Amino acid sequence: MFRTALIAGALLMSGTAFAEAETVEVNGMKMYYEVSGEGEPLVVLHGAYMNIPSMGAIIPKLAETHKVYAIEFQGHGRTTDIDRPITYPNLADDVAAFMDAVKLEKADVFGYSMGAAAGLQLAIRHPDKVNKLAAASVGYDSEGWQPEFKAFIPQMTVEMFVGMPFAEDYRKLAANPDGFPDLVKKLIQLEKEPMAWEPDVKALKTPVLVIAGDADVATLEHTVALFRLLGGGAMGDMGKPLSPSRLAILPATSHTAVINQTELLEAFIEPFLKGETPKGMFP
Structure with missing residues (x-):
């Protein structure tokens, strides 16, 4: 998941495909979002300190086969900030409220880092809101972060x-150009929030595609443990159906390099959302 300073060198600003820009009232803020493409709905959630442009080419790529709703979180991009901490439950509730506001009953979701x-x-x-979730660079327990990051x-x-x-980039889009220090305070506090979601993850019925770099902010052991909590990791070819959840590890990939690998991400995400699996020797 994004984690603060790690993302700084990777925020490459690039334009997205033609998109319809809108704002909507969500939990006391004016939330900015863009809609692009046609097809089944897919909500895209960016990482911390990011915005829609800094997600790069993955949004227009996904919009080739989906109707993409890309949002900007509280205090990020063009969405206003409010007098409220940034926490993962708050962000999740904002997404649910956004979906209600735009009359989106249920959708697939792709999130990166904080967005994951x-x-x-x-x-x-809000399990009734999510069809399938593709989660890149995510964890379920703060004990799963790499030792270097925990020390940082x-x-x-x-x-x-x-x-x-990226502090200067913030000023170019922000509703309050001087609000960056306040955003940083909230995101630093987010890193310190308790994170121990194992029982909730284990109870999930939603299929999840877990994507991680092999040099990501979460350890490989933590990422595999997440996949196992979701029911993955059992042997195939033994007469039992595969888990609906999936795991993809990108080689030679740090946390901030994950989001820039558009072709690989699309190659993992599309078959997952379509329910396609590679064919083996046995039915």
Whole structure:
């Protein structure tokens, strides 16, 4: 999942395909979103400090086969901030309220980093809203982060982020160009929020595609444990159906490199959403 300073060098601003831009009232904020493409609905959720453009080419790619609803979270991009902490349950509830506001009863969801964790909470808190969830760079317990990142969290300060390049990018889109320090405070606190979702994840009925880099912010062991909680990891070819959930590991891929691998992401996400599986020797 995104994790603060790790994302700084990877926020490459790139345009998306033609999209209809809108705002809608959601839980006291004006939420900005874009709709593009045709097909089954797919809600796309960005990472922390990101926005729709910084998600890069994956949104227009997915819009070739889906009607994509890409949103910008509280205080991010063009969505206004409100006097409320940024937490994963809050973000999930915002997505559910957004779907109600645009009359989207149920949809597939693709989230990256913070957006993936919000998507996981959406499936936990509002299971009737989510058909399938593709979650890239996500975890379910803060104990699963790499040791280096766990050691870095207590050192985070607002000053550390306000001089980074994406701080200036924030000003170009933000409803409040001077609101970046307040956003940073909330996102640093988000890193410190308790995160221990194992019972809720284990109870999920929603199919989940777990995507991670082999050098991601969560350890490989944690990512595999997440997949097993979702019912994955059993041997195939033994007469039992495969788990509806799936696992994909991108080689030579750090956390911030995950979202830029458009072709690989699309190759994993599309078959999952369509329910396609590779054919083996046995039926």
